[in-house]
Amino acid sequence: MDSERHDAYQLVFQADVGRLKPFTVREDDDSVCPFCHRGMLPPILREDGDILLVPNKYPILQNTDPFVLIETAECESELSLYSEDHLVRVFQMAFTVWREMMADKRYRSVLFLKNHGPLSGGSLRHPHMQLIGLYDIDYHEGLRRDSFYGPVIHSAPGAELNISDRPRIGFTEFNAILTDEKGFRAFCLLIQQAVGFVLRRYHSGQIGSYNLFFYAMDGATYCKIMPRYATTPVFMGYAIPQVTDDLDAIVREMKVYCHY
Numbered sequence: 001m002d003s004e005r006h007d008a009y010q011l012v013f014q015a016d017v018g019r020l021k022p023f024t025v026r027e028d029d030d031s032v033c034p035f036c037h038r039g040m041l042p043p044i045l046r047e048d049g050d051i052l053l054v055p056n057k058y059p060i061l062q063n064t065d066p067f068v069l070i071e072t073a074e075c076e077s078e079l080s081l082y083s084e085d086h087l088v089r090v091f092q093m094a095f096t097v098w099r100e101m102m103a104d105k106r107y108r109s110v111l112f113l114k115n116h117g118p119l120s121g122g123s124l125r126h127p128h129m130q131l132i133g134l135y136d137i138d139y140h141e142g143l144r145r146d147s148f149y150g151p152v153i154h155s156a157p158g159a160e161l162n163i164s165d166r167p168r169i170g171f172t173e174f175n176a177i178l179t180d181e182k183g184f185r186a187f188c189l190l191i192q193q194a195v196g197f198v199l200r201r202y203h204s205g206q207i208g209s210y211n212l213f214f215y216a217m218d219g220a221t222y223c224k225i226m227p228r229y230a231t232t233p234v235f236m237g238y239a240i241p242q243v244t245d246d247l248d249a250i251v252r253e254m255k256v257y258c259h260y
């Protein structure tokens with residue numbers, strides 16, 4: 001029974017570790033922010049100014065190696081507010097670590113994601129990203145390639161931003177795609193602009209939560225930028241994705257907003 005359970009395509013949540021985690025993401029959370037206090041951090045593995053890589057102190061998933069990349073010393077900052085230089089340095093460290101982990105044969109695959117806001121599933125407000133080496137699971141098995149494509153909003157040499165016309169869940173999913181390293185800076189900026197659009201323009205700035213999910217596939221790198229709100233019951237119950245019928249209007253609006 002046990003071995004059957006562990007062969008399944010699922011991760012095991014360690015409830016006793018989960019109970020110890022601090023929370024600062026909601027207004028009424030009262031934990032002290034551990035990322036604001038270096039003395040509370042585990043040993044720092046990598047450092048570039050105030051950008052830090054540490055092991056995750058609360059490894060809530062069995063058979064994984066989780067790391068946290070603290071993006072800035074400023075607790076109230078947010079990725080869409082960074083200077084171009086700081087943005088690129090954050091992503092440079094994240095990509096270096098992610099690629100090193102992916103080259104490590106102990107992992108079947110490596111998750112690289114970011115949570116922001118109370119509906120993102122994250123627990124800490126302080127801007128950070130997560131890199132999680134998975135010993136047992138290859139995340140590619142759960143992916144549909146067509147969910148990463150749709151009308152193009154902006155393209156630059158080696159990088160593009162589009163909106164899914166066959167989203168993974170729905171309704172609105174933006175995808176930044178890096179096909180050549182020379183597009184790395186553009187790729188970072190497109191992600192930043194999509195996040196700014198989600199937080200300040202989309203739905204009149206009512207969306208306060210988003211996720212970034214990164215994927216390495218077929219020689220390219222994909223980043224899914226997902227505004228977060230209550231997931232549709234039709235997806236929760238039946239796994240049927242939904243697409244919005246005003247994609248073209250969103251593309252037109254974003255073309256104006258994405259101005260770099």
Ligand SMILES: [Zn+2]
Nearest residue numbers: 033036075126
């Ligand atoms: Zn903080």
